[in-house]
Amino acid sequence: MSAMDDYLATLRELEETGSAAIRTAADPDELERVRVEYLGRKARLTQLLRGIGELPHEQRRPAGAEANRVKRGLLELLEARAADLAAGVAAAAVEIDATLPGRERWRGARHPCTLVTDEICEIFKELGFLRARGPEAETTWYNFMALNTPLDHPAADEQDTFYLDRDIVLRTHTSPVQARVMEQWPPPVRVVVPGVVFRRDPFDASHAPAFEQLEGLAVDEGISFVDFKASIEYFVHRFFGADVVTRFRPSFFPFTEPSAEVDVSCTICHGTGCSACKGTGWIEIMGAGMVHPAVFDNVGYDSERYTGFAFGMGVGRIAMQRYRIPDIRLLYESDIRFLAQFARA
Numbered sequence: 001m002s003a004m005d006d007y008l009a010t011l012r013e014l015e016e017t018g019s020a021a022i023r024t025a026a027d028p029d030e031l032e033r034v035r036v037e038y039l040g041r042k043a044r045l046t047q048l049l050r051g052i053g054e055l056p057h058e059q060r061r062p063a064g065a066e067a068n069r070v071k072r073g074l075l076e077l078l079e080a081r082a083a084d085l086a087a088g089v090a091a092a093a094v095e096i097d098a099t100l101p102g103r104e105r106w107r108g109a110r111h112p113c114t115l116v117t118d119e120i121c122e123i124f125k126e127l128g129f130l131r132a133r134g135p136e137a138e139t140t141w142y143n144f145m146a147l148n149t150p151l152d153h154p155a156a157d158e159q160d161t162f163y164l165d166r167d168i169v170l171r172t173h174t175s176p177v178q179a180r181v182m183e184q185w186p187p188p189v190r191v192v193v194p195g196v197v198f199r200r201d202p203f204d205a206s207h208a209p210a211f212e213q214l215e216g217l218a219v220d221e222g223i224s225f226v227d228f229k230a231s232i233e234y235f236v237h238r239f240f241g242a243d244v245v246t247r248f249r250p251s252f253f254p255f256t257e258p259s260a261e262v263d264v265s266c267t268i269c270h271g272t273g274c275s276a277c278k279g280t281g282w283i284e285i286m287g288a289g290m291v292h293p294a295v296f297d298n299v300g301y302d303s304e305r306y307t308g309f310a311f312g313m314g315v316g317r318i319a320m321q322r323y324r325i326p327d328i329r330l331l332y333e334s335d336i337r338f339l340a341q342f343a344r345a
């Protein structure tokens with residue numbers, strides 16, 4: 001066998017093994033090792049190309065042409081394989097497993113106090129009550145004096161109230177909005193006023209220093225206690241159920257006369273007595289009464305001509321009743337697991 005035959009046989013062997021190694025390279029790293037082995041500076045093909053000068057003169061041209069053909073072929077294969085591997089890596093990176101369960105989105109839920117507030121406002125809307133709002137930081141005039149409560153009244157005591165300034169308090173009830181509404185509009189007036197109020201109460205199972213209240217006010221000529229009682233009973237039957245019984249107990253508030261605490265028969269035991277109603281069969285839901293003439297005088301209404309009724313209830317207490325929530329703190333701790341229960345399906 002001539003030196004030329006040896007040369008060509010070696011080229012063919014390199015072409016075959018090199019092509020196979022390139023085609024089966026499993027990843028870019030392996031492909032790089034194959035490139036160095038077959039086409040690197042120390043590779044046999046490179047040495048063969050350099051060794052052409054040692055061949056007899058007339059064989060140099062065909063041997064060089066063949067060696068370059070093999071080299072070009074391997075380079076083309078290498079380039080194609082590199083592109084395939086790169087595409088494969090990219091494909092693997094975006095591969096989607098359609099069998100994985102989807103990620104559930106947090107839908108959000110309305111707070112139980114908001115649910116109850118909206119429901120109460122909707123019921124009173126049927127009776128012609130509009131929604132009104134007022135400031136949470138209130139002057140002592142609107143919070144106390146306009147409502148016939150002198151500043152030396154226990155309710156105005158620093159121990160019971162958050163004073164921001166000598167004459168500004170965080171409102172202790174939504175009632176000051178009554179006075180603001182009456183100053184702004186002449187009678188007839190029918191409003192419901194939901195909002196947050198503040199008391200110096202400890203944060204325990206049944207008290208919170210900030211809580212939701214809902215106030216109502218109706219003023220017109222000829223409004224009597226019968227209208228008051230009928231309106232409250234309408235609300236109770238719509239909200240708690242047609243079979244629920246209402247009870248008005250005499251009470252005292254500076255801004256109503258006469259005043260009453262309104263109880264409803266316990267919705268859990270239906271009046272026979274249970275732990276929810278502390279064995280009494282009754283649940284207290286609001287304080288209410290006929291608007292005191294002094295309040296009308298304070299806001300410029302003619303107290304000889306107009307009468308009206310007002311009521312106020314703790315929305316949190318009613319939400320606790322409605323949803324059987326045992327601790328008022330659950331309403332104000334922003335625990336998403338608690339709130340998620342109120343998400344509508």
Ligand SMILES: [Zn+2]
Binds near residue numbers: 269
């Ligand atoms: Zn009960």
